[in-house]
Amino acid sequence: MAFQQGLSGLGASSKALDVIGNNVANASTVGFKSASAHFADVFANSLSGSGALQVGIGTALASVAQQFTQGNITTTNNPLDISINGQGFFRMSQNGSISYTRNGQFHLDKSGYIINDQSLKLTGYPADPNGVIVPSTPQELQISSANLSPVATGASVGAAFKGVSINGLNLDSRAELPAAWSSTVSPAPVPPATPVGLETVDPKSYNYSTAVSIYDSLGNPHTMTYYFRKTATPGQWEVRANVDTTRFANVDLGAGAGVPINLQFDSNGKLTSTMPIAAVTIDLAGLSADQIAAGINKPNSATTPLKFGLDFTGSTQYGATSGGGRLEQDGYTSGRLNGISVGEDGVIQGRYSNGQARNLGQVVLANFQNPNGLTSLGGNQWAETSVSGQPTVGAPNSGSLGTLQSNSVEESNVDLTAELVNMITQQRNYQANAQTIKTQDTIMNTLVNLR
Structure with missing residues (x-):
């Protein structure tokens, strides 16, 4: 033998x-x-x-x-090169046939699907038009190259505060009382016509001004300028605003078109006025008419009036130079997709030319009770068998699933x-x-x- x-x-x-x-x-x-x-x-x-x-x-x-x-992690220059640190497999689809891999060398095909070198498509959770990801049955991930739609100031979805905030502004308590409100309109109106055109505010009639960009429903930017004027009433300041240097009459800060509102401070310099102001409206039609009358041909068919909130929370009246406020607003113009990134949790974010970021989907991982029971298909792919057990599918960094690292691959x-x-x-x-x-x-x- x-x-x-x-x-x-x-x-x-x-x-x-x-x-x-x-x-x-x-x-x-x-x-x-x-x-x-x-x-x-x-x-x-x-x-x-x-x-x-x-x-x-x-x-x-x-x-x-x-x-x-675990294999060693090596960095690359491709944001769609993704490595798994820990347990789990990428879930791939080929015409509905599912396989699994640890090779995270991905790229986009002509239709925007995330594929590997064998043209298998990476699966995950898609995002809705607002960028919200809801876990469901994993689908083939497709990256849309469509422009990001504009959002008017005050129309953001899911934001706690909608509009313009000027937080932390200080108005100098030492400021002297300025002259009465004074401005000139150009071109000069011919009586008895209604004054139209651009408005120049006399710098002697206010103590401080600041400006912030706002956006209408078409993504057109507008410059909204706020003017602050100290009054004879202790601790009181008047606020007026115009947009794109047109008339005050196009802006209602909550007290009526063109009418100033008051900010009241106590003896310690703290703001006591109720915030936020939720009734700011801008007459975009009047704004456009004024610009056209002034020789600036800027017709605007955006939704009018433009409405949003205004918040001066955190403003003070101290004996220091006026200024220092943090100006923020929640609108933006349309944007083109400039790039994408993948987070540790598998969330794919798109970066747009308007400075915004939007969730485009989330990569999922699958894990098996007995990975040695998987059958090898070649091409770095494995398939489920009765010996491996059914896969546990979920978001990276949840349960026993590992985390993802973009711009890197897992070596042999x-x-x-x-x-x-x-x-x-x-x-x-x-x-x-x-x-x-x-x-x-x-x-x-x-x-x-x-x-």
Whole structure:
């Protein structure tokens, strides 16, 4: 039986070398997981039921087990190169056929789908038009290159405050009382026509001014200028505003068109007026008419009036130079997609030319109770089997799933030093098994030549 035992040993060493050779060949394959050959001894059946006199008849390949250990992370210049740090697999789709991979080298196809080098599509949770991601059945992720629609000031979705905020503004308590409100309109109206055109406010009639850009429903920017005037009433300041230097009459801050509102401060310089002001309206039609009358041909068909809130929370009246407020507003013009990024939680964000960011989708990961039960399909892909169990699908960094890192890939986990040592070991095993066959042949030759 030594021939059979030796042959099985030669076969075992050959198979082990095949596995080692495959590991070495894929030492630079992104997402590759090394494998090791597992062998089991073979015994003939015994009718006596006792193993005391049994002699083994060799070895056989029991399994080829892949080692799903973490590979090193290497950075790249592609934002769609994604590595997994921890457990899990990317979930890929090909015409509805699902496979799994650790290779995160992705790019966009002509239709905006995120695909790998085999044109399999990455799956995840899509985002709605407002950028809200709701976990559901994973779908093939498609990145839209459409422009981001404009949002008028005060029309943002989900914001706690909608409009313009001028927080932390200080108005100098030492300021002297200015002259009465005074402004000139250009071109000069011809009586009894209604005054139209641009309005120039006399700097002597106010103490401080500041401006912020606001946006209408078409994404047109407008400059809204606020004028602050100290009054004879202690701690009281008047506020007026115009837009694109047109008449005060086009702006209602809550007290009527063109009528100033009051900000009241206590003896400690703290604002006591109720905030926010939720009734600011701008007559865009009148604004457009004034500009046209002034020789600036700017017709505007945006939704009118433009309405939003105004918040001066945190404003003070201290003995310091006026200014210092943080001006913010929630509108923006349309924007083109300039780039994308992927967060640790798999959320894909689009960056737009108008400075906005919008969620475009979320990559999902899948994990298995027994990853060694997956069957290899080649091309860095694995498929689910009854041995692997069903996948647990979810967002990265949840449960047992790992986190994602953009601009990076996971290298092969092959340890070349260990593989080369294993190669030498299997070579010795092969030589030793060949020697048992050679020895058995010598013995058999001696027996045949007996006289």
